[in-house]
Amino acid sequence: MRFISIYNLKPGMVVAKAVYNAEGQMLLNKDVVLTDSYIGRLKELGISGIYIEDNISQGIVIKDVISDETREKARAFVKSTMKQISVNRHVDVQKAREIVDSIIDELLDSHEMLVNLQDIRTKDEYTFGHCVNVSVLSLMMGIALGYDRMKLRELGTGTLLHDIGKVCIPDSILKKPGKLTKDEFDEIKRHTIYGYQMLKENGNISGYSCYIALCHHERPDGKGYPFGLKGDNIHQLARITAICDVYDALTSDRVYRSKMKIPDAVEYLKSMAMSQFDYDLVKIFLKFIALYPVGSGVVLNTGQKAIVVRNNPEMQNRPVVRIIKDEQNGDYEEIDLMEHLSVFIVDTYEV
Structure with missing residues (x-):
């Protein structure tokens, strides 16, 4: 596919x-x-x-790091929670933990630790899929860092609910297609405080999970919000969330802009490491991101278009590709760019 x-x-x-x-x-x-x-x-x-x-x-297999069933359950949970919390400020914490545990178990059992699958979602439902993606990516990092089950649960729950405060922001601001005014942006920033307060009110949500909702927009250079914290004054859980949050936002279609190509988003994270993001954590994060996802289109230096068949984890910029000879008839040539060093990827394209 x-x-x-x-x-x-x-x-x-x-x-x-x-x-x-x-x-x-x-x-x-x-x-x-x-x-x-x-x-x-x-x-x-x-x-x-x-x-x-x-x-x-034909024959190209694209695997997600978690099952469709778990992903869809998680997305439905976030949507129902955001609807419910705006009415009675209640979060089904037990349900959240069950979903997070399912994600953790599947990630621990999976041999597929490279994110290839592109998330299919409507623009209006961006936030729900975004929260799930951020949770999955963050948990992959937590596993890589050797977190125990308790800490993974705190990370997973906090990231799954990190944008819950957006229910308090008017849609006219959240979905505004044009540039935000200063007052509108100031209101957007308050979603971190709103989210923290709502999660804290539930009483049985970990303080660390609440902290993630509060501080996932803090930045090492002190230019984040809501407090302008710097460096190690920002807990690692929030620094992890910040990287995953920005990456998923950049690579998703929004009402006010089109998604960024994955290689460009990767370059952005690299360029902003140390100032906007934790440098060491960015290095860990990028190990899980397929630079050219399986099933996506690439342009070679030969001018030919190709489809990515399989990634080479040790050198992600040189995957196995199918060079398209005749798309209508399914005529192609499959080569491993690790073995054809004179051929390389120069761009991506929308198939």
Whole structure:
């Protein structure tokens, strides 16, 4: 299978991976043949693309680091919690722990520790998928750092609920397509305090988990918020969350801008390490990110277009690729860029 931009979808293409909404309800099942009506509906929902199966991508397997079932349960939980907490300030902490434990168990059991799968979500449901992604990425880092189960739970719960305070921010500000005024940005900043207060009121949520909601926008150079903390005065849990939060935000479509290419987002994190992010933690984080995800399109220095088949973890910029000869007929040449050193990737493209 491979990921296809919404603008390149055509009737007759076959869905390779089911598409869900934030409640976990299936919008399109695997093996469904696309029609103009289906494609139009996906565009209305603001979905940037889906996975399809065709001749040129046959046999390409893309694995998520956690199961679809766990991811969809987590996303549905975040959405229902944000709806509920705005009414009665209640969080189902037991449910949160069960979901976080499931994520931890699957990550510990998984042999796939490289994030290849692109998250499919509507622009209006950005926050719910974002919270799940940040939690998964943060837990991968926590495992790499040797955290015990208790600390992983605190990290997972805090990151799953880190943006809960956004329920207090008007949609007119959250979803504003243009530039925010100073007053509007000041209100956005308050979501960290709102979130902390709501989680703290629940009483049975760890103080560290509440802290993550409060301080995930603090920065080592002191230019973050809400307190302007510097360096080691920011707990490691919040520094981890900051990296995962920004990366997922950059690589996601938003109402006010299109997503950034993964290589560009990686370069941004590297360039901002030491000032905006913890340098050592950025190095750990990048070990889990596929520079060129399996099933994505790349452009070679030869001018040819190709699809990534498999990553070489020891040298991510030189994956195995399928050079497209004739897309219509499924004609391609598969090469390992580790063995063809004169050929290299110069750009990515939306398939």
